[in-house]
Amino acid sequence: MELEAVANLHTLIDQDFAKAVSCIYNAKGRVIISGVGKSAIIAQKIVATLNSTGTPSVFMHAADAIHGDLGTIQKDDVVICLSNSGNTAEIKVLIPLIKNQENTVIAMTSNKDSFLAKQADALILAYAEKEACPHNLAPTTSTTVQLVMGDALALALLDLRGFSKEDFAKYHPGGALGKRMYLRVNELVALHDKPEVTPDTPIKKVIVEISHKRLGVTAVTEGSKIVGIITDGDIRRMLETNEVLTGLTAASIMSKNPKRITTDALATEALELLESNSITQLLAVDSANNYAGVVHLHDLIKEGIL
Numbered sequence: 001m002e003l004e005a006v007a008n009l010h011t012l013i014d015q016d017f018a019k020a021v022s023c024i025y026n027a028k029g030r031v032i033i034s035g036v037g038k039s040a041i042i043a044q045k046i047v048a049t050l051n052s053t054g055t056p057s058v059f060m061h062a063a064d065a066i067h068g069d070l071g072t073i074q075k076d077d078v079v080i081c082l083s084n085s086g087n088t089a090e091i092k093v094l095i096p097l098i099k100n101q102e103n104t105v106i107a108m109t110s111n112k113d114s115f116l117a118k119q120a121d122a123l124i125l126a127y128a129e130k131e132a133c134p135h136n137l138a139p140t141t142s143t144t145v146q147l148v149m150g151d152a153l154a155l156a157l158l159d160l161r162g163f164s165k166e167d168f169a170k171y172h173p174g175g176a177l178g179k180r181m182y183l184r185v186n187e188l189v190a191l192h193d194k195p196e197v198t199p200d201t202p203i204k205k206v207i208v209e210i211s212h213k214r215l216g217v218t219a220v221t222e223g224s225k226i227v228g229i230i231t232d233g234d235i236r237r238m239l240e241t242n243e244v245l246t247g248l249t250a251a252s253i254m255s256k257n258p259k260r261i262t263t264d265a266l267a268t269e270a271l272e273l274l275e276s277n278s279i280t281q282l283l284a285v286d287s288a289n290n291y292a293g294v295v296h297l298h299d300l301i302k303e304g305i306l
Contacts, residue, residue: 001132002144009148012125020080020106020122021156024055027104029076031057034065036090038139039082039146046080046150052171053154054163062090066097073103080106084128084142086114095119108149110142124149179303185270186263188300189284189293196221196291199228199251203238206230206250215294217281220254224290226283228254260285263292267305270295 024031031050035043040061050057060072062081073079079098083091086109095116098105107120110128117123126149132140157163169181195218197206209218210232220228230250238253260283261270270282280297300306 001130002141005128005141005145006148008127009145009152012127012149013152014125016123016125017152017156020124021153021160023104023106023122024078024153025157025160027076027078029074029078031055031080032060032073032077032103033057033080033082034060034062034094035082036062036088038143039084042143042146042150043080043082045147046082046154049151049154050157052168053158054161054167054171055154055157062088062094065094066090070097073098073101075101075103078104078106080108080124081116081120082108082146083114083116084110084126084139084146086111086116091116108146110145124153180268180305181266183267183303183305184263185261185265185267185284185295186292188267188270188295188303189263191299192294192296194291194293195219197230197250198222199249199254201250203235203245203248203250203252207235210235215281215296217294218250219258219283219291219294220250221291226258226260226285226291228256229258229283230254231281258283261295262287267295267300267303271297271300271305274300 033043033047044059047057047059058072060069081091086107092115095105105120106122106124107116108124108126109116110126111117112125126145128142128145130136131138131142166181192215193213195209195213195215197209197218197220199220206218216232218230219226220230230253234253242248259273259277261273263284263286274280274282274297282295284292284295286292
């Protein structure tokens with residue numbers, strides 16, 4: 001029953017819905033969303049979705065509104081009231097108070113002939129013919145369609161505002177998306193001591209450097225410039241072909257012109273380089289092309305970039 005109700009919602013995206021979107025988009029204030037019971041819980045979710053997609057919103061419980069919380073509503077705010085029946089006692093008390101303050105009221109209800117629908121300036125019809133509850137009592141279908149219509153409202157506003165993934169990341173700096181948009185290579189290389197040897201470093205000391213820095217790799221440098229790279233794989237291959245290590249140096253087994261990335265690059269760019277070259281470590285350089293450290297695939301995984 002819920003599936004059927006949701007499947008029918010696209011037919012309700014009409015001029016009334018567009019009017020509701022326009023009211024919010026053109027408003028100078030915030031969106032205040034109110035409801036009672038299960039509708040109040042759905043209202044809180046819609047508030048969260050609007051806030052994260054560029055439409056400042058606040059939840060106000062309809063019952064609390066008449067006991068002081070009516071002060072939440074400011075002059076230019078738009079108020080959305082959720083009520084399946086549109087005729088609950090709290091809504092009948094609340095709506096005239098909001099109208100007296102001359103705020104725009106948007107109704108989200110299943111009953112277009114209800115008190116709420118008729119008093120509202122715009123109507124979002126979230127129609128639920130019957131609850132999925134066998135007794136047609138527990139809010140089930142009605143709250144599901146409210147949730148879906150709330151998402152439709154948020155995404156319509158997102159589209160009008162030209163809200164980008166970069167904008168989204170600003171509101172989610174602690175999430176995986178935020179890190180993908182902001183985490184840079186310099187923050188990753190700072191997690192470790194940088195492994196470094198010179199071309200004439202004996203192989204035994206190269207092995208010790210790789211082992212101590214725990215990154216499975218070391219840069220080979222002259223001054224502050226990278227001239228090569230040695231991985232733990234290079235060490236294994238060298239041991240397979242050389243029984244005597246005397247006289248072997250870093251220059252003997254290093255790979256020249258290794259892949260590298262600048263410290264101001266995004267972590268996602270480092271991931272692309274690692275994946276495209278089928279490697280797990282990448283050397284980083286600063287703006288002057290000086291060796292800065294190592295980016296390891298494991299660090300990207302820990303940060304949620306992969």
